[in-house]
Amino acid sequence: MTKRAPKPPPPPTEDERRRAGEAAQALRAAIAHPSTMGAKSVAHVDLARPRRSEWWESWANLSGFHRINGKAGRHIHALLPSWSYTQREIRAEMIPDLEALAERGERPTEDTSGRAA
Template identity: 75%
Template sequence: MTKRAPKPLPPPTDDERRQAGEAARAMRAAIADPNLVGAKSVAHIDFARPRRGEWWETWANLPGLVRVNGPRGHYWHTLLPGWTYARSEIRSEMIPDLEALAEHGVRPTEATSGRAA
């Protein structure tokens, strides 16, 4: 069986673009003042196949941001499906990706760190 190319995502809606702008501003503010992240919520997700689990952490004032498996894990954002980021990439890649989505309606298409998405 040949592998098909992934189906492209539909263009972002105006609401997604607005949310991306708000998320980028909230993340920049939280980096400047860590007290602004809000209450943390933690959930454990069990996967049936393969048998494994993940810890997901979210914060009240950072909508859409999820940290997987604690500080050494990775981050993803609901507005950037299919992309994961290391902690060191949040400021340099995730926030600019959210800003590009908000300002130009452009989703990321290739990894800039050299790692696969």
């Protein structure tokens, strides 16, 4: 049995594009001035398969952005499903991916190392 390529996601809506632009601006502001992040929330998540747990952090003024398992962990954004980023990659990849989504309606297909999604 051969595997099929995953079905491409639908084109982004105007609301998703607007929110992506706002998210990119909020992340840039948070990097420049961490006090703009807002109140931090932390949740402990138990996962059944594979059996493990994670700590999810989010901030009031960074809607859709989460840090999983602390600074050494990964970072995700709700508008970029199936993508995760390291701390270093937020500025280099996540923010440009959000801006491309906002400006051109393009979802990421490759990371900066050139590996396809």
